[in-house]
Every structure is written in structure tokens, then in C-alpha cells.
Amino acid sequence: MDIATQDYDKVSVMAVSGRVDSATAPDLENALKQLVDAEKNQIVLDLKDVEYMSSAGLRAMVSTLKAVKRVNGDLRLANPSPRVEEVLRLAGLTSIFSIHRTRDEAVASF
């Protein structure tokens, strides 16, 4: 898994690629926590290049969502592949996360 973060005006975009499973999800959670600790609470997670995600990845995303919601921020998702979207749907999270077709749409939604 690789992570690249880019700051826009008021929004941080974190692009994730590769596999997000129990081996890599802690790194994702830590990277997201660093943004939250730096008071960057408006976050877009670009999932375009995520080829696989298990419940460990969802756990990292949900814990971050809870943290940013408490300070009136949000974690919004962009570009989930059909495979990742199925996992989100199985977990009932498609109505919990704001999900956008593109990174630009997700950024503009803030």
C-alpha cells in the first residue's frame, strides 16, 4: 500500500493505492490520524487505486470519520472501485460516508 497526501485550500486529499488489509490498515489509520492531529479535519480519501480492502481498512476509515465528525469535519470518499464499493455496501457504510465519483467532486463538496 502507498499513500500520498496533497493539501488543497481547506481540504486534504489522501490518495491510497494497493491493498488495504490487516497488514497495511494500521499505516493508513496512522496517516489519517496525523492529519486529524494537525487539525486537518476536511479529508478526501481517494480510493481509485485501491485494489483490495478488507474490514481492517473499513475500521481505519470509520475511526477517522468518528474523530473528524466530533470537530465538525468530514472524511469523504472518492472513486471507490466496484470491489471496494461492495465491501462498503456489505458493511452498510455507503449511507454513512459521503461517496463521490471523482476526487474533484469530493473536494468541491466541502
Added chain:
Amino acid sequence: MERRLSVPGRYDRLEQICNFVSEAAEAAGLDATASNRCQLAVDEACTNIIEHGYAGEDRGHIEIVCQPEPGELIITIHDHAPPFDPAAVPQPRLNVEVEDIGVGGLGLYFMRQVMDAVEFSHEDGGNTLVLIKRQEE
């Protein structure tokens, strides 16, 4: 033909395990969606074995046997951890307000959602989990 994989219980082996399952799913003639679901179920099962069964990495091996049949894949996962009781696993709290979401138990929930059969048993020396996936018509 039966395929076997034995790996140390480590999270960095999950990718190898998924690749092993993917090849067996292809041999059984399962489509990509069914293959992805098998990989997810086995990943979640092995993660639970490492996290809860062995209570940490490098504390025991996991053996996976795949039996591809025409249009069906039978996956047997064996560990040497203490007895596992699926009835003791909490139900995840889903479709609720953000603050109330509980993702504990999500792995077992996923297994039951995506597979056609999920059966746990315990005998002397370990737990056995049988997962079955059939190709949808």
C-alpha cells in the same frame, strides 16, 4: 485437484493467501466477483485467527486447503489456537448513526454474507473452518 498452503500466522502473509485462493477460484471456474468474495472471507478468517485465536503474530501456523470442484470452491482453514466459539462474537452495529457504529465482528459477518456455507468445528489440537462458494447462475 486439492491445493494446500501452510503459512505462519502473520498479517503480511494475507496477500499470499489471497493469491492462493484466487488461483483456486479460477481453477473452480468461479468468476471475478465470486473469487473476490472468497479472498475477502479467507482474509477475514485468517485475520481473526491471528488477532483473536493466536492473540498476535508469529504464534502459530495457518493451513489452508482449497478443493476446486466444477462451479464450486471448498476452502478448509485449520489453526492450532484455543477453541473458537462463533456464538460469542458480537454482531456488528451497522446502519446506525456514525458515533454508534461498531465494527467489531465485521469479519465473521462478512464471511456469512459472501459465502454459501460457513462451518466452524473444534477438535483436539485446533479449529477447522469450512467455507464453500458456488458460482451463481
